[in-house]
Amino acid sequence: xxxxxAPTPGTVGPAVHLLAGALTRAxxxxxxxxxxxxxLADSGDRSAxxxxxxxxxxxxxxxxxxxxxxxxxxxxxxxEAAVRVYxxxxxxxxxxxxxxVREAALVRALAALGVDASGWEGLTPVRPARQPPAPEWVPxxxxxxxxxxAAPPFTDATVREELARRRLDLTRGLxxxxxxxxxxxxxxxxxxxxxxxxxxxxxxxxxxxxxxxxVGADDARVLLETTIARRTMTRPPA
Amino acid sequence: xxxxxxxxxxxxxxxxxxxxxxxxxxxLGSMRTGFTLARDVxxxxxxxxxxxxxxxxxxxxxxxxxxxxxxxxxxxxxxGLLDFAWREFDEGDLLYRLQAHTPAATHPIEIYxxxxxxxxxxxxxxxxxxxxLGLRASRVIEHVPNRRLAVVAAATRIGVPVHxxxxxxxxxxxxxxxxxxxxxxxNNAYGVxxxxxxxxxxxxxxxxxxxxxxxxxHLWLPVWTEVFxxxxxxxxxxxxxxxxxxxxxxxxxxxxxxRVAEAQHADGMVPNGLTxxxxxxxxxxxxxxxxxxxxxxxxxxxxxxxxxxxxxxxGGAG
Numbered sequence: 001x002x003x004x005x006a007p008t009p010g011t012v013g014p015a016v017h018l019l020a021g022a023l024t025r026a027x028x029x030x031x032x033x034x035x036x037x038x039x040l041a042d043s044g045d046r047s048a049x050x051x052x053x054x055x056x057x058x059x060x061x062x063x064x065x066x067x068x069x070x071x072x073x074x075x076x077x078x079x080e081a082a083v084r085v086y087x088x089x090x091x092x093x094x095x096x097x098x099x100x101v102r103e104a105a106l107v108r109a110l111a112a113l114g115v116d117a118s119g120w121e122g123l124t125p126v127r128p129a130r131q132p133p134a135p136e137w138v139p140x141x142x143x144x145x146x147x148x149x150a151a152p153p154f155t156d157a158t159v160r161e162e163l164a165r166r167r168l169d170l171t172r173g174l175x176x177x178x179x180x181x182x183x184x185x186x187x188x189x190x191x192x193x194x195x196x197x198x199x200x201x202x203x204x205x206x207x208x209x210x211x212x213x214x215v216g217a218d219d220a221r222v223l224l225e226t227t228i229a230r231r232t233m234t235r236p237p238a
Numbered sequence: 239x240x241x242x243x244x245x246x247x248x249x250x251x252x253x254x255x256x257x258x259x260x261x262x263x264x265x266l267g268s269m270r271t272g273f274t275l276a277r278d279v280x281x282x283x284x285x286x287x288x289x290x291x292x293x294x295x296x297x298x299x300x301x302x303x304x305x306x307x308x309x310x311x312x313x314x315x316x317x318g319l320l321d322f323a324w325r326e327f328d329e330g331d332l333l334y335r336l337q338a339h340t341p342a343a344t345h346p347i348e349i350y351x352x353x354x355x356x357x358x359x360x361x362x363x364x365x366x367x368x369x370x371l372g373l374r375a376s377r378v379i380e381h382v383p384n385r386r387l388a389v390v391a392a393a394t395r396i397g398v399p400v401h402x403x404x405x406x407x408x409x410x411x412x413x414x415x416x417x418x419x420x421x422x423x424x425n426n427a428y429g430v431x432x433x434x435x436x437x438x439x440x441x442x443x444x445x446x447x448x449x450x451x452x453x454x455x456h457l458w459l460p461v462w463t464e465v466f467x468x469x470x471x472x473x474x475x476x477x478x479x480x481x482x483x484x485x486x487x488x489x490x491x492x493x494x495x496x497r498v499a500e501a502q503h504a505d506g507m508v509p510n511g512l513t514x515x516x517x518x519x520x521x522x523x524x525x526x527x528x529x530x531x532x533x534x535x536x537x538x539x540x541x542x543x544x545x546x547x548x549x550x551x552x553g554g555a556g
Contacts, residue, residue, distance in 0.1 A: 138464060172461045178420035179465045207418055 015048035016055045021220040023056070024227045026063035034063045036075040053082040057102045057149030058109040059224065065153055066231040071113040079110070080120050087122035097131055098146055099124045105150035133162055140166060141173025141189060148188035148225060152195050152232045163195045171202055178208065183216040187225035197233040247544035251492035254499050255544070258508070259537020260312045262530045263302060265506030265519075266295060267315040272523040275326050281335050286345070289336075291527060293349040296323035298534040300356045301440055305542040324353055330360025337366055344379060344389045347371070351392035364396065371398045383410035384429045387436040395439070405448075408437070413451055419458040424474060427462065431477040434484050441484040441539050452485055459489055467494050472501055472511040473529040476536045483539040488547055490540060498533070508533040 007013030019039060026034035040049040053060050060079065064071045083106075088099040103124045110117045117123065134140040144151070155163070163170065170193050177186035190212060193205050209226055216222030247255070273292045276284055302308050302316035327333050330350060337346035347367045350360065370376060371393050379386060386407045393400050408414040412426040413433045422430070434455070437446040444452075459482060466475045475494065482489035502508050507522060508529040509515050515522040 137460070168457065172458075175419045175458065175461045176465055179422065179461070180468075204418060208420070211420075 012048055012051040012055060015043060015045060015052040017220040018043055019049070019052040019056055019060070020224040023059060023062060024220065024224045027066060027224075027227045027231055032067070032069045035072060036060060036078050037072070040078060047085075050078070050082040050085050053079060054086040056224075058105040058154045059149045059228065061106075061109045061113060062153070062228050062231070064113055065109055066228070066235060071110075071115060076110070076113075076115045079106075080117070083117075083120050083122040085122070088124035090124070096124060098143070101147050101150050105154040108156065109154050133166065137166075137169035137172045138176070140169050141176065141185075144170070144173065144192050145177075145185045145188045148191060151188065151192045151228075152197075153228070153235065155195050160195050163192065164200075167193070167200075167202060171204060174204070174208055178211070183212055183219060183222045184225070187212045187216060187222045187229070191225050191229040191232070194229050194232045201233070247490045247492055247540065251490070251495055252541055252544050254492075254495045255537045255540040256307075257537075258495065258499050258502055259302075259534050259541065260309065261502060261506035262508060262533035262537060263298070263308070263312050263315050263319075263506075265530055266298065266527070266534060267319060268505070269519065269523050269527065270295070270319060270322055272520065272527060273323070273326070275332075281332060282339055284332075284336075289345065289349065292323050292326055293345075293352060294528065294531045295319055296349070296352050297440075298531045298538075299323065300352055301535050302538050303356060304442070305538050307538065307542045307545060320353075320356060320358075324358050327353075330358070330363050334360055334363040334366065337363065337370070341370055342375065342379075344381070344385075344392070347396070348388055348392040351395035354397075355395045367393070367396050368398045372401070377402060382429065383407060383414070384412075384433045384436065387411070387433060391436040391439060408433070408448065408451075413454070416450065416454045419461060422458075422462060424471070427466075427474055428477065431474075431481050434481045438484040440535070441480070441543065444484055444486040444488075447484065447486075452487070455481065455485060456487070456489065460491075463491050463494055467497055470497075470501065470511045472498060472508055473532060475511070476508070476529060476532040479536045480532070480539055483536070483543040488543045490544060495540070498536075502533065506530065 007017045022034070022039050036053070040046055040053075043049045061071065063069065088103060089095045107117045107123070134143055150159075170189060174186055174189040174193065177183075177189055186208065190205060190208050193202055197205065209229060212222060213226050216226065273288075273295050275288050275292060296319075299316040299319040302313065303320060306313070308316065324330070327349070328335075330353070333346040333350045337343065337350075340346075346363075347370070350363055350367065353359075354364075371389075376389070379389065381389070386402065387404070390400050390402050390404055390407065411429060411433045413430045434447055434451075437448075437451075438444050439446065447455075459478060463475060463478045463482075466478060476498065479491060479494060479498075482491060498508070501511070503515070505519060507515065507519065507526050510526055510529045513525050515526050
């Protein structure tokens with residue numbers, strides 16, 4: 001039985017899939033027509049739309065970051081509203097630790113687009129203290145799947161250095177996910193593997209991405225991950 | 239379910255592997271009548287499944303004897319099973335008759351080679367094997383590639399010269415192609431395990447496996463054991479554990495041994511992980527003797543390699 005990420009009706013899932021689809025189209029199409037505000041207006045359910053913004057984290061900025069486009073002020077305000085309405089969890093240590101990494105990626109991406117989010121209400125405080133990555137490959141892969149919205153193009157130099165020592169572990173995680181027919185996890189780990197794809201592209205990355213683009217074609221979230229991975233790989237080094 | 243938290247066989251893990259192997263051999267000993275061949279039919283009508291099961295019993299018993307790491311009771315049971323299997327094959331006469339009746343077949347020679355390795359010889363079958371394996375026909379058997387390697391391994395065990403281009407045969411196997419590792423399925427996984435078994439003669443010649451395939455398995459065997467441990471596919475998982483012991487830098491997966499030990503029944507039977515064993519052990523024999531045979535082999539080889547390979551040279555599970 002494949003592990004699917006089909007949206008569950010009555011949850012934020014459908015909105016997340018709609019937003020993922022809109023982001024994917026924005027990344028694939030030429031031009032600068034994507035507006036978060038327009039998406040939220042068209043989706044009808046503003047509350048679910050804002051929740052989707054929170055779920056996808058920094059990924060909502062990929063059309064701007066990867067295409068080198070300016071972030072409209074209205075869209076920045078919507079992200080700030082989503083953070084305020086849906087603050088990061090504070091009372092569960094493990095969740096909070098994961099959210100800290102997600103928030104750091106969001107803040108970093110916003111900064112790259114000229115928006116200072118450091119004082120936003122609802123953000124998990126980004127502390128400099130970092131947790132070391134899990135030493136074993138399975139827990140590492142599980143963590144990285146959950147942190148996909150901090151994956152390239154949003155990784156910083158420290159993370160890239162850590163990942164450079166864990167290439168095999170990342171690839172093992174990708175292979176495990178493919179064998180488990182978990183296309184979304186596989187796509188996320190493939191995306192992580194692009195962390196230095198310009199200089200050292202793992203040989204299995206290209207066939208894995210192609211596989212996922214075909215078998216994951218019906219899943220908007222899988223396609224968002226593979227599309228971000230492709231754009232990241234072809235992006236000139238910073 | 240993680241399989242990579244520990245990667246060396248400490249005393250506890252060795253004891254666990256020994257326990258699984260001992261109990262498996264004990265179960266095989268208590269269930270040996272299940273391996274009896276049908277005697278009320280002409281030789282050529284004896285079912286292939288029966289021949290295969292008895293051959294696998296002989297293989298496990300032969301490896302327990304070859305490795306000589308079992309305790310006295312287990313060793314005695316294994317010796318009894320080897321003698322029993324040889325008697326079932328009419329001390330080689332049945333295998334000779336089958337081979338003479340169907341000269342193009344290879345399974346009688348393959349089965350005989352397991353006994354030959356343990357010193358059980360049949361002179362007329364030796365001559366027939368030497369003759370058949372020297373024919374041009376033996377170089378164009380249309381087996382799946384890993385089965386060709388089984389014939390080469392059998393010839394080597396019997397002591398017959400091998401005329402095949404082994405490197406070319408290896409290149410035709412799934413493992414020899416070092417495929418994208420997520421393309422493994424249960425079918426080609428058994429091809430991988432048997433390619434390793436035949437090239438290394440069940441771990442006695444780890445150097446028989448080319449370096450590039452050793453490297454490939456070091457990369458991906460940890461992933462495959464992880465996935466098949468999660469699915470509790472014990473039969474295949476135990477074969478992967480054997481593969482790990484056949485490498486020059488063996489991989490032991492002690493955490494997997496804990497799962498296997500938990501799955502083994504109190505009477506020593508190891509379930510296949512796919513079907514629910516019936517409560518009656520005689521009824522359970524049909525679908526669960528194979529994983530129990532594999533457990534006997536895996537336990538034996540894990541203990542043997544762990545005791546003989548210096549810890550520093552053993553590979554980790556990643």
